[in-house]
Amino acid sequence: MIQTTSSQGNRPSVGELDLKTLKVRQEEAVLFVEINAPPMNLIGPELVNELVTLIQTAEGDESVQVIVFKSADPDYFISHVDITRVSEYREPAIKLTGEASLGLLFRYLSTSRLTTIVQIEGRVRGAGSEFALACDMRFAARETAVVGQPEAGFGLLPGAGGIQHLTRLMGRGRALEIILSGEDYSADLAERYGWINRALPAAELEDFVSSLAHRIARFPAAARTLIKDRVNATALAPAADFRSDSDLFLETGRNAETQRRVQNSMKRGFQTRDWELELARRLPELGS
Amino acid sequence: MIQTTSSQGNRPSVGELDLKTLKVRQEEAVLFVEINAPPMNLIGPELVNELVTLIQTAEGDESVQVIVFKSADPDYFISHVDITRVSEYREPAIKLTGEASLGLLFRYLSTSRLTTIVQIEGRVRGAGSEFALACDMRFAARETAVVGQPEAGFGLLPGAGGIQHLTRLMGRGRALEIILSGEDYSADLAERYGWINRALPAAELEDFVSSLAHRIARFPAAARTLIKDRVNATALAPAADFRSDSDLFLETGRNAETQRRVQNSMKRGFQTRDWELELARRLPELGS
Amino acid sequence: MIQTTSSQGNRPSVGELDLKTLKVRQEEAVLFVEINAPPMNLIGPELVNELVTLIQTAEGDESVQVIVFKSADPDYFISHVDITRVSEYREPAIKLTGEASLGLLFRYLSTSRLTTIVQIEGRVRGAGSEFALACDMRFAARETAVVGQPEAGFGLLPGAGGIQHLTRLMGRGRALEIILSGEDYSADLAERYGWINRALPAAELEDFVSSLAHRIARFPAAARTLIKDRVNATALAPAADFRSDSDLFLETGRNAETQRRVQNSMKRGFQTRDWELELARRLPELGS
Numbered sequence: 001m002i003q004t005t006s007s008q009g010n011r012p013s014v015g016e017l018d019l020k021t022l023k024v025r026q027e028e029a030v031l032f033v034e035i036n037a038p039p040m041n042l043i044g045p046e047l048v049n050e051l052v053t054l055i056q057t058a059e060g061d062e063s064v065q066v067i068v069f070k071s072a073d074p075d076y077f078i079s080h081v082d083i084t085r086v087s088e089y090r091e092p093a094i095k096l097t098g099e100a101s102l103g104l105l106f107r108y109l110s111t112s113r114l115t116t117i118v119q120i121e122g123r124v125r126g127a128g129s130e131f132a133l134a135c136d137m138r139f140a141a142r143e144t145a146v147v148g149q150p151e152a153g154f155g156l157l158p159g160a161g162g163i164q165h166l167t168r169l170m171g172r173g174r175a176l177e178i179i180l181s182g183e184d185y186s187a188d189l190a191e192r193y194g195w196i197n198r199a200l201p202a203a204e205l206e207d208f209v210s211s212l213a214h215r216i217a218r219f220p221a222a223a224r225t226l227i228k229d230r231v232n233a234t235a236l237a238p239a240a241d242f243r244s245d246s247d248l249f250l251e252t253g254r255n256a257e258t259q260r261r262v263q264n265s266m267k268r269g270f271q272t273r274d275w276e277l278e279l280a281r282r283l284p285e286l287g288s
Numbered sequence: 289m290i291q292t293t294s295s296q297g298n299r300p301s302v303g304e305l306d307l308k309t310l311k312v313r314q315e316e317a318v319l320f321v322e323i324n325a326p327p328m329n330l331i332g333p334e335l336v337n338e339l340v341t342l343i344q345t346a347e348g349d350e351s352v353q354v355i356v357f358k359s360a361d362p363d364y365f366i367s368h369v370d371i372t373r374v375s376e377y378r379e380p381a382i383k384l385t386g387e388a389s390l391g392l393l394f395r396y397l398s399t400s401r402l403t404t405i406v407q408i409e410g411r412v413r414g415a416g417s418e419f420a421l422a423c424d425m426r427f428a429a430r431e432t433a434v435v436g437q438p439e440a441g442f443g444l445l446p447g448a449g450g451i452q453h454l455t456r457l458m459g460r461g462r463a464l465e466i467i468l469s470g471e472d473y474s475a476d477l478a479e480r481y482g483w484i485n486r487a488l489p490a491a492e493l494e495d496f497v498s499s500l501a502h503r504i505a506r507f508p509a510a511a512r513t514l515i516k517d518r519v520n521a522t523a524l525a526p527a528a529d530f531r532s533d534s535d536l537f538l539e540t541g542r543n544a545e546t547q548r549r550v551q552n553s554m555k556r557g558f559q560t561r562d563w564e565l566e567l568a569r570r571l572p573e574l575g576s
Numbered sequence: 577m578i579q580t581t582s583s584q585g586n587r588p589s590v591g592e593l594d595l596k597t598l599k600v601r602q603e604e605a606v607l608f609v610e611i612n613a614p615p616m617n618l619i620g621p622e623l624v625n626e627l628v629t630l631i632q633t634a635e636g637d638e639s640v641q642v643i644v645f646k647s648a649d650p651d652y653f654i655s656h657v658d659i660t661r662v663s664e665y666r667e668p669a670i671k672l673t674g675e676a677s678l679g680l681l682f683r684y685l686s687t688s689r690l691t692t693i694v695q696i697e698g699r700v701r702g703a704g705s706e707f708a709l710a711c712d713m714r715f716a717a718r719e720t721a722v723v724g725q726p727e728a729g730f731g732l733l734p735g736a737g738g739i740q741h742l743t744r745l746m747g748r749g750r751a752l753e754i755i756l757s758g759e760d761y762s763a764d765l766a767e768r769y770g771w772i773n774r775a776l777p778a779a780e781l782e783d784f785v786s787s788l789a790h791r792i793a794r795f796p797a798a799a800r801t802l803i804k805d806r807v808n809a810t811a812l813a814p815a816a817d818f819r820s821d822s823d824l825f826l827e828t829g830r831n832a833e834t835q836r837r838v839q840n841s842m843k844r845g846f847q848t849r850d851w852e853l854e855l856a857r858r859l860p861e862l863g864s
Binding site for chain 3: 155157158168171172174175176180237255257261
Binding site: 425458485507510511514515516520522 | 727728729730731732733734739740743744746747748749750751752753755756757758759768813817820821824828831833834837859860863
């Protein structure tokens with residue numbers, strides 16, 4: 001059943017990839033990618049770099065039609081960006097888009113010929129949520145998934161496309177609630193708001209997603225690409241909007257008040273597994 | 289209670305129509321139209337031709353304010369287009385819009401002064417779903433309604449407005465899921481995604497729709513037309529987008545892989561009642 | 577806990593306001609505003625005038641970050657505009673926007689640096705719903721809240737932004753249903769349609785909203801303003817659209833049929849507490 005494609009001319013195939021933060025397994029035309037960047041799946045330079053390599057390779061490997069992203073960590077799908085390495089993790093995006101911006105990298109993925117599905121278990125916040133929003137579909141475990149955009153709690157603005165996607169998915173009122181409150185949302189509430197496609201029982205999630213991925217991969221590739229193009233033409237924000245948000249994220253990051261809150265948070269335990277389990281509850285304390 | 293209007297000058301009234309595939313009954317200012325094109329309410333030239341006649345006549349008959357569409361077939365509201373007669377069923381649209389395109393015909397209906405409501409029982413797929421999406425409101429029987437856009441399974445792209453409407457109703461993630469998966473959706477799930485306005489118990493559906501139709505018909509016509517214009521100004525895709533999708537449907541239809549899958553499906557039972565009961569489940573087999 | 581700010585230079589603080597129709601109480605950076613315009617919170621010149629004063633003062637008072645709007649009347653959050661005083665209640669909007677239009681006043685509030693939350697108990701219809709839609713978030717009591725846009729029943733078009741907001745929040749089908757039917761919607765159904773953010777048990781609503789308001793107020797102001805700007809850039813209709821709807825409201829108000837229905841309604845009890853409890857049920861009778 002498992003097919004590892006051999007090299008196609010000069011192009012490497014996904015089977016030849018040797019990655020540290022992404023565990024890759026191909027089953028027919030579906031690539032299952034497990035995010036595995038201990039201790040808590042922070043988005044740092046290595047993860048972004050390998051994500052770029054994966055996307056480039058998979059796009060060039062015609063044996064791949066659909067990618068499923070999940071996490072090797074049951075508590076964190078992706079925690080968020082490594083706030084101590086902002087300029088470093090932005091850099092590898094240049095290879096794909098010509099610009100050092102996570103938002104534009106994610107937007108590139110939204111326009112890819114590949115169909116992308118995220119299978120969310122555990123927490124996914126900040127740029128992790130923005131990565132999920134850039135993928136084509138999002139399914140989450142009812143019992144364990146938690147999504148959030150905590151940026152406002154630090155005085156930051158979500159800079160990697162979250163504002164663009166959330167506003168278009170659910171409209172002004174709910175997008176403002178999510179982004180201004182920085183709250184954690186359960187899978188059920190995230191479904192009601194349209195943040196994710198569906199919340200499913202954790203025990204059924206993997207089979208559901210895998211079966212959907214294989215189903216889609218069996219349909220003709222040409223029409224799937226056209227369909228994505230046509231949906232994107234209406235629903236995907238222009239690159240200029242991603243660029244503006246990306247710039248504003250850096251700009252708000254330079255505010256004295258933001259820097260004070262980030263430092264406060266680092267002292268207390270930000271970017272450590274246990275402390276962030278209840279990140280949303282801790283946000284209002286960061287100002288004091 | 290039943291009012292059959294007499295002829296108004298040179299214009300025929302709906303009461304004078306003699307149609308084969310549409311059973312028409314007027315009750316005050318509400319026209320109840322039952323789609324009745326055995327064996328399975330396929331969209332073919334006769335149905336489209338009579339739909340054009342009905343729309344033209346009803347628009348010119350001031351005694352009609354609201355149209356309710358339902359089906360005479362409990363299993364199929366509309367199955368989809370008759371794939372063997374694509375150029376024929378497109379032709380009659382010219383009379384209303386000047387263009388041989390189902391999508392533009394449906395878009396014409398979206399801009400009509402008439403308020404249109406669909407009452408869905410049974411399956412409605414492909415261009416049937418696109419017809420329902422072009423109407424102003426959609427209510428479906430919780431126990432029996434099934435909606436789907438199976439085009440991708442054949443290598444086709446939904447060409448009669450489905451992409452435009454679904455993307456605007458529910459955003460990128462759910463629209464991509466529906467269109468790329470070609471899956472069947474229950475009334476409840478279709479409600480959660482915003483595909484239909486509401487799922488209602490089958491036993492209550494007819495009364496609910498009839499009562500809503502009469503309520504709306506009693507309100508002043510001028511404001512209702514303005515309201516539709518203002519909502520359409522924001523939510524109805526430009527004709528150019530319908531035209532592009534219509535062209536892409538024809539284009540994808542000429543692909544060798546699409547033709548192979550269509551032929552495969554015809555051999556197995558496509559366009560027959562029983563086989564299509566489980567159409568969504570059969571789609572992935574068409575490639576082999 | 578309660579902080580009444582003192583005057584800042586020449587600018588008045590909200591603590592110095594003496595208003596009749598709005599009861600104002602400040603708690604840290606959150607302003608709780610109770611709408612109190614007996615007998616039924618109709619939008620008349622005094623309420624609009626005081627709302628303008630409140631917004632201007634609160635915007636100029638840096639101690640205020642978030643406003644929560646609720647009602648002193650358990651049955652009516654806001655009933656609707658006082659239809660007998662249309663030109664009078666539009667006038668005070670000029671002070672803020674330069675134009676005598678409720679829709680543009682509400683839109684101004686949508687772009688304010690202040691975060692605004694409505695806590696809905698009881699009925700909110702017509703321009704009351706449009707005021708709620710202009711605020712940043714809407715939470716409603718599951719047991720008591722009722723929302724509606726009854727304008728179509730009189731031959732009017734919602735003129736203060738309702739069409740713009742509803743269409744963008746929920747798409748064409750549900751927006752048309754709500755506006756063309758003029759029906760009352762329960763909090764639960766309004767949540768399913770996206771009209772409100774969430775329906776909550778009445779017993780929990782006040783604590784939930786207060787806690788959310790204080791949470792948001794503790795986050796840095798600069799980022800919150802940017803976030804609103806970015807969300808509005810996509811989701812808030814242009815002023816021109818509000819202006820058009822505002823003009824069409826006046827235009828439809830001059831129709832003979834509209835005037836006849838308004839007079840009919842006034843004779844029967846429109847703009848009185850008891851009669852309007854079941855306003856939606858009474859709308860279809862106004863034509864006879």
